[in-house]
Amino acid sequence: MGLVVDFGNYILAAVVLAVLIRLVSGSRKPIKRNGERLKNPPNTLPLVGNGLKFLQSRWTLLGWFDQCQRQFGYETVALSVPTLPPGVLIHSPRNLEFVFKNEGLFTKGEFVKKRSWDLFGNGIINADGDLWKRQRKAGSVFLNTANLRVLTEVALPQYLAESVRDLQSSIGKGPVDLQHVFHEITTKLMAKMAYNMEMHADDDFSQSFDFASGATAERFQNPLWAITELFTGSKFRKSIAVVKDFGRRIVASAVHDRSRQKAGVESPGSPDDDDSKLDQISGTLIQSLLDAIGNEDTVADAALTYLSAGRDTTGQALTWTFYLLLQHPSAVSEIRREVQQLLAQQQPPQDDADPEHATPNPTLFTPLSVPYTMAVFHETLRLYPPIPFEIRQCQADTTLPDGTFLPRHAVLVWCLWAMHRSRLTWGADADAFRPERFLEKQQQHGGGEGDWGAGAKPRFVLGKSVSEFPVFYGGARACLGRKMAELIAAQVIPVMVWLFEFEPAFEGERVSKTSLTLPMEGGLPVRVRRRVGDVRSN
Ligand code: HEM
Numbered sequence: 130m131g132l133v134v135d136f137g138n139y140i141l142a143a144v145v146l147a148v149l150i151r152l153v154s155g156s157r158k159p160i161k162r163n164g165e166r167l168k169n170p171p172n173t174l175p176l177v178g179n180g181l182k183f184l185q186s187r188w189t190l191l192g193w194f195d196q197c198q199r200q201f202g203y204e205t206v207a208l209s210v211p212t213l214p215p216g217v218l219i220h221s222p223r224n225l226e227f228v229f230k231n232e233g234l235f236t237k238g239e240f241v242k243k244r245s246w247d248l249f250g251n252g253i254i255n256a257d258g259d260l261w262k263r264q265r266k267a268g269s270v271f272l273n274t275a276n277l278r279v280l281t282e283v284a285l286p287q288y289l290a291e292s293v294r295d296l297q298s299s300i301g302k303g304p305v306d307l308q309h310v311f312h313e314i315t316t317k318l319m320a321k322m323a324y325n326m327e328m329h330a331d332d333d334f335s336q337s338f339d340f341a342s343g344a345t346a347e348r349f350q351n352p353l354w355a356i357t358e359l360f361t362g363s364k365f366r367k368s369i370a371v372v373k374d375f376g377r378r379i380v381a382s383a384v385h386d387r388s389r390q391k392a393g394v395e396s397p398g399s400p401d402d403d404d405s406k407l408d409q410i411s412g413t414l415i416q417s418l419l420d421a422i423g424n425e426d427t428v429a430d431a432a433l434t435y436l437s438a439g440r441d442t443t444g445q446a447l448t449w450t451f452y453l454l455l456q457h458p459s460a461v462s463e464i465r466r467e468v469q470q471l472l473a474q475q476q477p478p479q480d481d482a483d484p485e486h487a488t489p490n491p492t493l494f495t496p497l498s499v500p501y502t503m504a505v506f507h508e509t510l511r512l513y514p515p516i517p518f519e520i521r522q523c524q525a526d527t528t529l530p531d532g533t534f535l536p537r538h539a540v541l542v543w544c545l546w547a548m549h550r551s552r553l554t555w556g557a558d559a560d561a562f563r564p565e566r567f568l569e570k571q572q573q574h575g576g577g578e579g580d581w582g583a584g585a586k587p588r589f590v591l592g593k594s595v596s597e598f599p600v601f602y603g604g605a606r607a608c609l610g611r612k613m614a615e616l617i618a619a620q621v622i623p624v625m626v627w628l629f630e631f632e633p634a635f636e637g638e639r640v641s642k643t644s645l646t647l648p649m650e651g652g653l654p655v656r657v658r659r660r661v662g663d664v665r666s667n
Contacts, residue, residue, distance in 0.1 A: 500568060
């Protein structure tokens, strides 16, 4: 809630100013569908529209969006905030599919760019046209199959093993923040592979980025942010300075690496050993960005944007996964059963090893080999989407498939948090954690046991279109890192669940703090125990 609460002193002034602006600017034409005015969402007020609602904490706002989808189903409703262009809130997958197919018509526009400019500048999230294309191409080079193999065979096992060692040494001591553990893994991975740098989750940069992301997200909730930041923005400005400085350091380090390579300074070691394999691909992203974009400031923006896209989303998705696993012990048992079956197939038990406690080889776990784990991960992404809202702005007059006419500059919002809870799309149990919705039975001879019954092995199936389950976005700008995120989840979840028992060291519900993504406020404090007992009985 952070700054949103601090804004309290300014709310009254903001409302008065908003009313004045509304009076001075006169009434705008309402958005219509087939000639009829759109309905207003709950709590819409005269003059200020939904402006006050948007000043509330992000968690309250997510609940309100959910209430809207419950009340209106797939119907498009009006959103109005003084001083802003007219807006709509869409719920229907058909409308969203239209948006994904018409990328040029629905861009981030001035509305988004103005607010996220300080943090992302010309980074891929803000870029359009040729600059976007070049950054996307550089990202595709970074995320190619060979690099992803080094990710799963070398880098991730190494960083995962370091975190496992840290967790083992925390046993019997105080609580550990699992959110920090997962951010440490994704931070090290992205820093090394993308930029050939060492970074950690609690670096100054990471903390400043976290703060700046929260303050940037607040700009989307507070229509008078440009004024309120004159009074409350000093920490934000300092954070941005730290972030930008770090961006310049990433570029300087890449330029240095490049000149060393030109001078023929090779890293020692055989090209086949793990460290060399990792060194060879390290920095692929930043080097491709340098090749693709001449301007070093833009390269720095691009680098910081990729870092946020890859590191925060995946670390947070893992955190919410373990939050849900803490509440669903049967899912934990099912993951362990899946691991046990794989270990039984792949590793002949060694006499001197205790198979229940040996660290399994993480490379055994791939999205294909652990369908139940993938179902848990996607069920978490459904209930806790790392990017919970999307906003686009119309670049020309257009009509949505449901007949809603949108004038140029209209703002279009969809809330993944709410759409992922729609009973129309997901059925009556849309609110429940039920990974099985992503599994289908697959007959095979001599399959495993568990809830799937003898002879049947589950297969992970998404079963929904990207516009029904837009967690990774859709169309030409769909997430580039989906595969990377799934590969990380496929290793991290089984290894952690196999080795440890986690107990909550908190009470009540965990919520998200305001951010461009979905960080857990206060982290996920847990007590860690070494796992004991026979997996078949727990
Ligand atoms: C669970 C993890 C992830 C989720 C839920 C996720 C989700 C998304 C979403 C919703 C977008 C669209 C954002 C927007 O433009 O408003 C996006 C874009 C993007 N994601 Fe991911 N992402 C994840 C992991 C990753 C990873 C690991 C990377 C790797 C670097 C990555 C790279 C990108 C990039 C580069 C874009 C911009 C694509 C473009 O504009 O062309 N993401 N992601």
